[in-house]
Amino acid sequence: MALLEIEGLCAEVEGKPILRGIDLALPIGEVHAIMGPNGSGKSTLAYVLSGREGYTVTGGSVRFAGQDLLAMEPEERAAAGLFLAFQYPVELPGVGNANFLRTALNAVRRARGEKEIDAINFLKEARAALRRLSMADEMLKRNVNVGFSGGEKKRNEVFQMALLKPRLAILDETDSGLDIDALKIVAEGVNALRGKDFSALVITHYQRLLDHIVPDRVHVLSAGRIVRSGGPELAKALEASGYAGLAAEAA
Amino acid sequence: MSAALQEVAEGFSARFRKLAPRLPGSAEARQRAASAFRARGFPDTRDEAFRFTNLRPLADVSFAEPDGADEAALALLARVPANEGPRLVFANGRFRAERSRLPEGFHVASFADEPMLDGAVADESAPLTVLNTMLAEDGAVISVPEGVDAGTLVLVSLGAGEAGRAVDFHPRHRVILAAGARLALIEIALGEGVYLHNPVMEATLGVESRLLHVKLQNESTRAFHLSSLHVGLDARATYEGFSLVSGARLARSEIHADIEGAGAMLAMNVAQLLDGERHADITAVIRHLAPGGSSRQAVKNVLTGRAQGVFQGKIAVDRVAQKTDGYQMNQALLLSDEAQVNSKPELEIFADDVKCSHGATVGALDPEQLFYLRSRGVPGREARAILVRAFLAEMIETIPHEWGRSVLENAVDSWWKDRPV
Numbered sequence: 202m203a204l205l206e207i208e209g210l211c212a213e214v215e216g217k218p219i220l221r222g223i224d225l226a227l228p229i230g231e232v233h234a235i236m237g238p239n240g241s242g243k244s245t246l247a248y249v250l251s252g253r254e255g256y257t258v259t260g261g262s263v264r265f266a267g268q269d270l271l272a273m274e275p276e277e278r279a280a281a282g283l284f285l286a287f288q289y290p291v292e293l294p295g296v297g298n299a300n301f302l303r304t305a306l307n308a309v310r311r312a313r314g315e316k317e318i319d320a321i322n323f324l325k326e327a328r329a330a331l332r333r334l335s336m337a338d339e340m341l342k343r344n345v346n347v348g349f350s351g352g353e354k355k356r357n358e359v360f361q362m363a364l365l366k367p368r369l370a371i372l373d374e375t376d377s378g379l380d381i382d383a384l385k386i387v388a389e390g391v392n393a394l395r396g397k398d399f400s401a402l403v404i405t406h407y408q409r410l411l412d413h414i415v416p417d418r419v420h421v422l423s424a425g426r427i428v429r430s431g432g433p434e435l436a437k438a439l440e441a442s443g444y445a446g447l448a449a450e451a452a
Numbered sequence: 453m454s455a456a457l458q459e460v461a462e463g464f465s466a467r468f469r470k471l472a473p474r475l476p477g478s479a480e481a482r483q484r485a486a487s488a489f490r491a492r493g494f495p496d497t498r499d500e501a502f503r504f505t506n507l508r509p510l511a512d513v514s515f516a517e518p519d520g521a522d523e524a525a526l527a528l529l530a531r532v533p534a535n536e537g538p539r540l541v542f543a544n545g546r547f548r549a550e551r552s553r554l555p556e557g558f559h560v561a562s563f564a565d566e567p568m569l570d571g572a573v574a575d576e577s578a579p580l581t582v583l584n585t586m587l588a589e590d591g592a593v594i595s596v597p598e599g600v601d602a603g604t605l606v607l608v609s610l611g612a613g614e615a616g617r618a619v620d621f622h623p624r625h626r627v628i629l630a631a632g633a634r635l636a637l638i639e640i641a642l643g644e645g646v647y648l649h650n651p652v653m654e655a656t657l658g659v660e661s662r663l664l665h666v667k668l669q670n671e672s673t674r675a676f677h678l679s680s681l682h683v684g685l686d687a688r689a690t691y692e693g694f695s696l697v698s699g700a701r702l703a704r705s706e707i708h709a710d711i712e713g714a715g716a717m718l719a720m721n722v723a724q725l726l727d728g729e730r731h732a733d734i735t736a737v738i739r740h741l742a743p744g745g746s747s748r749q750a751v752k753n754v755l756t757g758r759a760q761g762v763f764q765g766k767i768a769v770d771r772v773a774q775k776t777d778g779y780q781m782n783q784a785l786l787l788s789d790e791a792q793v794n795s796k797p798e799l800e801i802f803a804d805d806v807k808c809s810h811g812a813t814v815g816a817l818d819p820e821q822l823f824y825l826r827s828r829g830v831p832g833r834e835a836r837a838i839l840v841r842a843f844l845a846e847m848i849e850t851i852p853h854e855w856g857r858s859v860l861e862n863a864v865d866s867w868w869k870d871r872p873v
Contacts, residue, residue, distance in 0.1 A: 253823050279829035291824035295842030295849075304838065305828035312829065361828065 237422035280312030282368030388413030456511035477567030545621025563591030611643030687713030726759035
């Protein structure tokens with residue numbers, strides 16, 4: 202059964218069509234990569250799925266675990282188990298990372314009818330997750346993403362993901378701006394969650410990340426449509442031939 | 453002045469004539485204030501200092517002197533966060549010794565017993581202080597001797613009046629810190645119903661003394677709060693103020709500071725949280741009269757509904773006040789389309805070697821930040837509350853007094869709980 206079913210999804214930004222009919226089914230437990238050139242609609246897809254304002258769905262449907270995803274508020278999507286790792290994580294001056302994470306975790310737990318986690322147990326869990334990601338405890342004391350380097354911000358996204366334990370993670374170019382060590386940490390963070398209850402859409406421009414997070418399927422997005430799908434070998438082929446030939450082929 | 457407001461002013465003048473024989477303190481100071489008030493009455497919006505704040509709503513209410521029982525006000529003591537240690541309680545402006553705990557090691561008395569009207573008496577530029585000087589009946593007189601660290605003193609003011617029987621009270625507080633003395637003064641004003649609270653506090657800070665002043669103004673949303681702080685700083689003295697304005701229908705908080713000794717430091721941090729049709733004004737006049745002083749004014753407004761926030765901040769630097777460092781910043785967060793903020797910085801500099809700067813920002817909540825929080829599962833309302841708290845964090849989290857900080861933090865939290873934002 203598919204966890205995420207996207208059918209004929211069309212969306213526009215400021216009246217400009219970006220997604221022009223996306224069809225994609227992501228089975229439970231699988232990791233799919235979405236690749237494509239700049240401007241193909243990769244990030245728009247991530248934002249539409251996570252419910253960001255300013256993106257107007259003009260057609261199609263998205264079902265997530267059987268629910269109509271597009272009818273849900275962003276926080277309801279998170280509670281249902283969807284997590285977006287931002288391409289550009291947002292800074293929250295005046296909001297401590299620990300408080301932010303505990304608030305988020307408890308909001309999600311409340312929405313799922315689970316018990317809230319107290320401060321002590323939260324810290325225990327958070328520290329354990331930090332250790333797994335080779336991150337310093339000091340991370341918890343800082344304001345959310347404020348003064349973080351590009352790599353730290355991305356790692357903080359993976360850290361949040363590790364705590365929130367989503368059923369579906371959408372990684373929006375989480376590899377951009379990362380050096381190889383940071384890339385490995387991010388990949389390990391994702392791989393640690395892999396299993397029958399975890400699925401992911403890994404959006405990336407480059408094949409590099411897919412050496413570390415090996416996808417079950419690869420989809421190529423071009424001008425708002427999926428023009429090709431295949432196994433991990435498709436990513437390698439793209440790396441060799443580039444997107445240019447592919448776009449021409451699709452046209 | 454409108455005819456209606458004129459009537460209110462005449463009512464207060466008539467009250468003075470009736471009370472004069474039994475008012476404590478210098479009769480001469482009282483008479484001078486009464487003449488000044490009679491001549492001028494309430495300022496109106498043609499008066500530059502009151503350009504953004506119209507006192508006309510005072511005329512909606514007919515005021516009477518509190519009857520002295522003030523039990524309704526006193527009952528509100530239950531709402532005041534509990535503290536250990538000394539606490540002074542005022543109900544409708546009257547000192548209630550039986551509900552207070554006096555400190556040891558420094559002197560505290562009631563103004564009724566030890567009236568002091570020696571300072572700001574009939575200063576034309578402070579008409580609300582003039583009114584207070586005319587009618588003040590009680591207050592707190594606090595005096596910390598040389599070198600003594602007095603710890604924490606809590607000053608509670610409770611007000612209660614009914615629509616048909618509104619009361620007004622004009623407490624006169626006096627704080628004197630001798631050289632090297634220290635005090636943390638935590639002021640909490642709250643109430644119920646309709647009343648006018650017009651307190652004046654005069655603080656004299658001796659050489660190298662330090663006053664930490666935390667204030668929660670959480671008056672009834674139908675009340676009027678017109679307060680004036682006059683503070684004088686001797687050499688290397690420090691005044692550090694943190695206040696949260698979250699109550700009153702109409703509020704005006706004036707701060708008049710004179711930096712009289714070299715190297716004195718003044719910092720005032722204010723946050724106003726306003727909703728509905730409420731109006732709150734922070735007006736500060738900082739006069740640098742000695743070299744090497746520094747002053748910092750940071751005012752944050754969070755406004756929703758049709759609320760209006762005002763900040764007027766003036767830094768005046770005298771010819772002799774070289775090496776002055778003055779700073780003021782006004783930031784506003786507008787949570788609705790109809791909320792309004794007025795900001796008026798004013799620099800008047802007669803010395804040539806000074807550093808003075810000011811700035812203002814106005815904005816709404818950042819949609820990117822809101823989305824980030826919501827994408828992590830935090831519901832919209834809670835996400836907005838988190839961002840507003842973050843906006844206020846600079847004011848609240850830096851309060852160097854744990855209990856004082858918790859009082860303001862809890863006030864911010866309950867402000868949110870009560871409002872469907």
